[in-house]
Amino acid sequence: xxxxxAFAFIVLLSIPSSIFAQTLLNSKVPATQVKxxxxxxxxxxxxxxxxxxxxxxxxxxxCKPCIAELDAINDEYADWxxxxxxxxxxxxxxxxxxxxxxxxxxxxxxxxxxxYLDPNQDFQHxxxxxxxxxxxxxxxxxxxxxxxxxxxxxxxxxxxEALLKAAGKK
Amino acid sequence: MKYIxxxxxxxxxxxxxxxxxxxxxxxxxxxxxxxxxQYYNPDPLIGAPAVPEKMLMNTxxxxxxxxxxxxxxxxxxxxxxxxxGYDPRYNGSGFPYKYITYKQDNMEVTVGNYYEQFGSxxxxxxxxxxxxxxxNSLNGVRIKYNPAKGIYLKGIIGDQRYYxxxxxxxxxxxxGEINVNELDSAWNNIKTKIIVGGSFVSxxxxxxxxxxxxxxxxxxxxxRVNITNGGFSFxxxxxxxxxxxxxxxxxxxxxxxxxxVRTGYSQKGFSLLLSGERIDNMSFKSDRTAIxxxxxxxxxxxxxxxxxxxxxxxxxxxTQPNGEQGVDGEVKYKLPKGSLLGGxxxxxxxxxxxxxxxxxxxxxxxKATSDKGYTTKLLSAGQTHxxxxxxxxxxxxxxxxxxxxxxxxxxYYNMTVIQQEPGSPNIISNIGIxxxxxxxxxxxxxxxxxxxxxxxxxxxxxAFALAEYNFGSDWFLGALDEYNYGNSTPDLRIHYFTxxxxxxxxxxxxxxxxxxQRAGILCIGGVCRxxxxxxxxxxxxxxxx
Numbered sequence: 001x002x003x004x005x006a007f008a009f010i011v012l013l014s015i016p017s018s019i020f021a022q023t024l025l026n027s028k029v030p031a032t033q034v035k036x037x038x039x040x041x042x043x044x045x046x047x048x049x050x051x052x053x054x055x056x057x058x059x060x061x062x063c064k065p066c067i068a069e070l071d072a073i074n075d076e077y078a079d080w081x082x083x084x085x086x087x088x089x090x091x092x093x094x095x096x097x098x099x100x101x102x103x104x105x106x107x108x109x110x111x112x113x114x115x116y117l118d119p120n121q122d123f124q125h126x127x128x129x130x131x132x133x134x135x136x137x138x139x140x141x142x143x144x145x146x147x148x149x150x151x152x153x154x155x156x157x158x159x160x161e162a163l164l165k166a167a168g169k170k
Numbered sequence: 171m172k173y174i175x176x177x178x179x180x181x182x183x184x185x186x187x188x189x190x191x192x193x194x195x196x197x198x199x200x201x202x203x204x205x206x207x208q209y210y211n212p213d214p215l216i217g218a219p220a221v222p223e224k225m226l227m228n229t230x231x232x233x234x235x236x237x238x239x240x241x242x243x244x245x246x247x248x249x250x251x252x253x254x255g256y257d258p259r260y261n262g263s264g265f266p267y268k269y270i271t272y273k274q275d276n277m278e279v280t281v282g283n284y285y286e287q288f289g290s291x292x293x294x295x296x297x298x299x300x301x302x303x304x305x306n307s308l309n310g311v312r313i314k315y316n317p318a319k320g321i322y323l324k325g326i327i328g329d330q331r332y333y334x335x336x337x338x339x340x341x342x343x344x345x346g347e348i349n350v351n352e353l354d355s356a357w358n359n360i361k362t363k364i365i366v367g368g369s370f371v372s373x374x375x376x377x378x379x380x381x382x383x384x385x386x387x388x389x390x391x392x393x394r395v396n397i398t399n400g401g402f403s404f405x406x407x408x409x410x411x412x413x414x415x416x417x418x419x420x421x422x423x424x425x426x427x428x429x430x431v432r433t434g435y436s437q438k439g440f441s442l443l444l445s446g447e448r449i450d451n452m453s454f455k456s457d458r459t460a461i462x463x464x465x466x467x468x469x470x471x472x473x474x475x476x477x478x479x480x481x482x483x484x485x486x487x488x489t490q491p492n493g494e495q496g497v498d499g500e501v502k503y504k505l506p507k508g509s510l511l512g513g514x515x516x517x518x519x520x521x522x523x524x525x526x527x528x529x530x531x532x533x534x535x536x537k538a539t540s541d542k543g544y545t546t547k548l549l550s551a552g553q554t555h556x557x558x559x560x561x562x563x564x565x566x567x568x569x570x571x572x573x574x575x576x577x578x579x580x581x582y583y584n585m586t587v588i589q590q591e592p593g594s595p596n597i598i599s600n601i602g603i604x605x606x607x608x609x610x611x612x613x614x615x616x617x618x619x620x621x622x623x624x625x626x627x628x629x630x631x632x633a634f635a636l637a638e639y640n641f642g643s644d645w646f647l648g649a650l651d652e653y654n655y656g657n658s659t660p661d662l663r664i665h666y667f668t669x670x671x672x673x674x675x676x677x678x679x680x681x682x683x684x685x686x687q688r689a690g691i692l693c694i695g696g697v698c699r700x701x702x703x704x705x706x707x708x709x710x711x712x713x714x715x
Binding site: 023024025027028030031033038039040041061062063064068095096097098099100101103104105107108110119120121122125126127128129130131134146147148149150152153154155157158 | 196198199200201202204232234236241273285286287290291295297314322347349351352363365396398401403405432434435436437438439440441442443445469471472476478500502504607608609611612613614615617640643646674676677678679712714715
């Protein structure tokens with residue numbers, strides 16, 4: 001019996017601490033391949049903002065609430081950037097059908113965001129996004145500190161509060 | 171006993187080695203949960219059948235673990251039993267999706283189930299769309315390799331998910347992409363960006379038909395070019411498939427091809443996008459006897475606008491894999507802020523037109539000889555009109571608290587072809603929509619939609635109204651009514667009334683509804699599923715962690 005316990009104990013010890021996992025909140029953004037708006041391959045591990053927070057917003061050209069949210073953020077973007085240095089990354093989840101519309105859509109809108117395409121939904125799956133819009137705040141150390149799924153008018157104010165908190169301004 | 175100690179030492183050593191070499195990051199466990207349940211009341215008037223189980227439920231639950239170079243995941247699905255409208259072959263539960271991925275520098279290997287897409291998907295796209303009941307994931311091996319700057323290679327092999335089993339066919343594929351600007355650092359700053367790609371896919375299915383000499387191996391190839399220069403963009407992709415008799419093309423021995431062209435110009439406040447598409451005999455499935463959405467290897471995108479408003483999406487188009495050709499054009503313009511019509515916030519204008527016809531074909535009547543079925547005339551539109559849609563949309567923000575969207579659609583819909591119901595009328599409809607949002611305060615907002623669809627065919631005119639109230643920023647209450655006031659049968663002038671309420675907090679989303687749902691078609695990306703009429707309670711829960 002003793003030997004079995006000893007065996008179990010040794011096995012337990014041999015499990016490295018790093019196996020004990022973290023969930024989405026407080027973890028880093030998973031490294032996944034996405035495309036730039038011009039179609040070039042790039043990796044989400046290149047997302048950075050010099051220690052300032054990042055907002056990652058999953059949207060699609062056919063998703064009305066997503067567009068309303070990104071329009072609403074765009075109206076405030078200059079102020080938010082001044083306050084916190086935030087950068088907004090908009091991930092288009094448009095698939096093979098509508099991905100060809102994204103580039104002209106974004107340019108016409110005049111959004112000042114970094115826009116990437118995720119047509120195979122690899123990043124969307126890695127971030128466990130079920131529905132659009134889904135908004136994340138990444139703090140200066142690269143950790144996910146806020147998740148919000150759905151958008152109703154006025155939700156950008158909630159996002160702003162969370163952003164100030166993430167930037168240590170509140 | 172010696173063996174046990176040996177094992178312990180070996181396991182310990184290897185785990186530490188693994189930790190140092192591979193699991194060098196911090197372990198992360200992510201997941202998501204989705205539950206959709208419905209309680210059904212029979213309602214013969216709207217065509218809702220009696221459901222013997224009374225309550226049905228679908229659930230999809232994902233768990234992913236990442237540590238350093240390794241990631242692995244698993245998805246549990248249960249259909250107890252499958253919701254109405256889903257194929258009953260889904261009934262049951264299990265783990266249909268499992269994978270392990272190893273990433274190192276310029277290489278990535280996945281074993282198990284995976285989703286992949288080459289170019290626009292004309293010859294390969296596997297994806298998961300639970301709302302449509304589509305999961306054609308490949309089960310096998312995928313390797314991605316980046317041998318030099320700007321060169322991206324992918325190789326795949328596997329068989330496809332078919333409900334709770336795997337399809338009988340084998341799929342093999344290769345894709346190469348060259349990003350010309352990345353090849354040489356000096357080309358990186360050139361304003362013109364060029365990406366070219368090519369792919370090849372072959373499927374194997376044993377054949378032993380007594381009458382037909384079916385090809386066991388069917389190959390398909392595709393090439394693509396993407397050029398952008400500032401606001402200008404051009405994309406084209408062409409695909410070719412050798413003869414592939416299957417249930418969709420009525421077993422003809424004809425080759426297939428597809429061409430997609432898209433070009434546009436855009437700048438802040440203006441965009442123009444023109445697209446054209448021609449598809450001829452491009453159904454590509456890993457089982458030649460499969461029908462509907464089963465075992466699709468490729469994906470044929472639809473040109474027309476992806477309508478989201480309830481009545482504008484009443485008669486949605488579905489891509490015709492046996493043949494179609496069409497064009498689509500869209501112009502958007504923003505009346506600038508501060509201009510007479512732009513007001514304080516600007517006004518967005520959007521106009522789009524698309525038309526899709528049959529191919530111009532000549533029947534060969536060669537069933538007894540070459541059995542190619544037909545030939546087509548290039549650059550000549552067919553006589554049969556499949557679909558046409560003209561849309562105008564205006565969006566104006568009146569103040570920081572109030573904005574309004576108005577949309578008008580004129581649509582032609584060939585029900586005989588699109589719903590494959592011979593003898594159905596061609597539906598010509600006019601649709602008007604008003605969609606308004608008003609904020610009382612940051613935590614109290616109201617969303618109201620009023621829509622009308624006017625047509626002389628099928629069920630006649632429909633009206634739709636929706637009101638949603640969002641309060642306390644986490645809660646919402648909504649009510650909607652869809653009313654078939656123009657039905658030629660007075661008894662069928664039915665109100666489909668539904669109330670919904672929900673709670674949203676962070677990633678959690680709970681929605682409870684009660685009411686009637688009309689029979690219709692749900693389309694996402696040109697792939698459609700029939701939704702049967704129903705009456706009862708619905709509950710939906712989603713969460714990510």
